[in-house]
Amino acid sequence: MLDVAIIGGGLCGLALARQLKKAGRGFTVFEARARLGGRVLSAVSATTGEALDLGPTWFWPDTQPLVTAFVSELGLASFSQHDEGAVLHLTEADKNPGALAQAVHGGARRVAGGVSRLIATLADGLAEDEVRLGHVLVGVEDKGDHVVLAFRVDDALLILEARHAVIALPPRLVAETVRFVPDLDAPTREAMGAAPTWMAAQAKVMVAYASPFWRLAGQSGNAFVTHEQAVVGEIFDACDATGSKAALGGFLSFPPQLRADFAAGLPMLMDSQMVQVFGSAAEGGEQLYQDWALEPFTCSARDRDEPQGEHVAFSNPLLRRALWDGRLHLGGSETATQGAGYLEGALEAARRIDRALARQRSEEAEEPGLPEGLSVNAASLARYAAWVAAQNDKAFEAYRVRLNRALATQQREQLTQRAMLGAIEEIYERAADLLDTLPFDMADVPVEKGRSALMSDVQLPFRDFIQTLLDDVIAFNRTSCALSNFPGEHHLSRDYVQTILRDVAAAWRDFCLAANRRLLAKAEAGAPLPPGAGPRSGPILTSAS
Incomplete structure (x- = not known):
């Protein structure tokens, strides 16, 4: 059984293969064409x-x-x-x-010798048995602990198994040509079909x-x-x-x-x-x-039929979710947060999937309980940080559920603001609850002006959390058909975003206060405070900073 099957030998697929090879992971790249590169194509002039x-x-x-x-x-x-x-x-x-x-x-800059030099250099780093050309993906089936892939090879059908599959192809093309068992959920299907393939x-x-x-x-x-x-x-x-x-x-x-x-x-x-x-x-x-509309492995029927609109260099966040409990990932430039449709987007998608696969492997290898070889506090904080790192997708899903609920009940005001704030407050509440369940040795943890020294470590994993969620929310709203009738929600104004961020800042402050109280309560229940830390009844943290 393959560890990782990468379907698509364009820049995204090959860049991901390079990273997996560096990490010592097994993989095979499957490409439908008789060449690598996807939309990257250079031709040599006979004249020059x-x-x-x-x-x-x-x-x-x-x-x-x-x-x-x-x-x-x-x-x-x-x-x-x-x-x-x-x-x-x-x-x-x-x-x-x-x-x-x-x-x-x-x-703008150009690659000397053509952009195909990128592809050739990446291909040179792969072994012959790590690349299979002429393999057209026609079906993917979830088996619970692995996936089954069906390829058309010449006139035959080839069936292979893999622990993880990465489909690094234009999402709209995948939606039209690949059969999924069980079928993908309707919102993901809609997002795939609504993602134009740039220049297709x-x-x-x-x-x-x-x-x-x-x-x-x-x-x-x-x-x-x-x-x-x-x-x-x-x-x-x-x-x-x-x-x-x-x-x-x-x-x-x-x-x-x-x-x-x-x-x-x-x-x-x-x-x-x-x-x-x-x-x-x-x-x-x-x-x-080169007429890309004649390329069946680039251009979908919908791409041919629809007039090309304004290029939007980001994608619906639903295209970046790991599916089937992490066994299936959608890649390709059109799934990127920034630079969608460009070389930049292909590399961003490859980096995202590489990190997701590495995180999954770490979680699969990790024994229950706290990481070994660390102090009890370091181990608890590592477990906490890993939990926070996995919450962005869950926070976005909670946002989407709350937004859909508001639309279903015909609410019309502050839809994004309320849904995003509710999703964030839910994550913060669960984070504070998690701190209660983790063991900490508070005997040597300083407390200054009512603030536990552990608070910096508690806050750090959330450093990019809000910005990532906000980027996903903005991208989702821009690509949502349901919100097209709500112009203020479809395209968030600067003032609206600032209003949302003020609410989020208040929620962050409340979380920090709650987390600090729980750490101080652990100190109260455990070892005595260190000398000079101040009385137990001293002031509680009053700032989110």
Whole structure:
């Protein structure tokens, strides 16, 4: 039986495989295509020998720290996207383009040699038997202590067992093509179907030239074509780091059906578009073209049918829950908290799942009772911290239950505020109760001005708890159909968030007071207070800090 089955050999799946290998865990990556990479795809130009990205091209160091660090960690070089020079804007089909003096890509960088270098480097670190290509996932069944996976391999059906399965694929595609037994719950199904696969219905062309003639003309290579007959709507410089291997890239304006209708004449139309924008020097370039809407392992039917809307770089938190008691995890860039749809999101999802698997393994290996080899206080605090670490998913679920209850009873005011506060108060109450059940040796624990010295350790595990929950709540509300009729709840205003945080701060203060009282009560019932700690009837903690 496999330990971890990773379905999807894109950046998320391969990054997770790398982390599992470092930890000494067994895994196998299953990829439906005959290649690794998913939406990461580079093609080599016959004209210049340059690897041109037909999938993702850029990353932004200022806002995407994970991929920035990852490129460096893998020892890959990167360079700034060329933005110097005029930006062209063609607004009428029979006129010349105008010029704009503006940068377009906001500090973006590119991987030298193409983004596929990331995939190749990760693949080089895996053994041959750790990757299986041509395996199409068609079914997953929960067996209580493991999962059964059904793959279509050529014309045969292959059945495998694994303790854990990670589906690092676009959630919307999974919802359409994979059968789950038992079926996933309705809210998770809804969240999967409502998560657009970024760029899935788009097409991209890269055009290689003998020289970067646009740079010589003082142009950046960036251009926008916005008239009704536009074929390639957004164009950019795709030269290598030195600028000697010349290319322009572009995203097509034609929707999937129109691209199919004009398939035979599309190369000529794209060439004509380039000439219209950049002049006769752009005629006859070598075209490398990728229509992602024709990729059955990327684009779902719903992605093809729906017009692409505004890109939302976060996902519904339901996509980040471990399912089937931790035996099933949903991955892929579209499940990320930040950077969903981008390389950054793929790495964030991989990191989240790696931590979840490590936590599960630790819990499975841990004997009942307190951790061994620690003092009684250190062991109790470790048990307490582990409990707190597992509460974010439970707090979000409690929020969702309270919100649904409010909607079902037709409440209309302060829905998010009340549901979030109630969920947090429930967790704080349980945390205080847990402190009562854990053994502490209070004999040598100082008390200063009525505050137990253990309070810092009690507060620390909650450091990121509120921010994580708030991020999940905001993302869930933004992606919730049920809240679309409540604009103030669907998109939380800054003032509303501040109101919620004031309530949460009051709840935090109450928890800290309660926790401190319980620790002082343990000291009262146990060993005497240390000299100089003050009388037992001294002031109780009056601040949450």
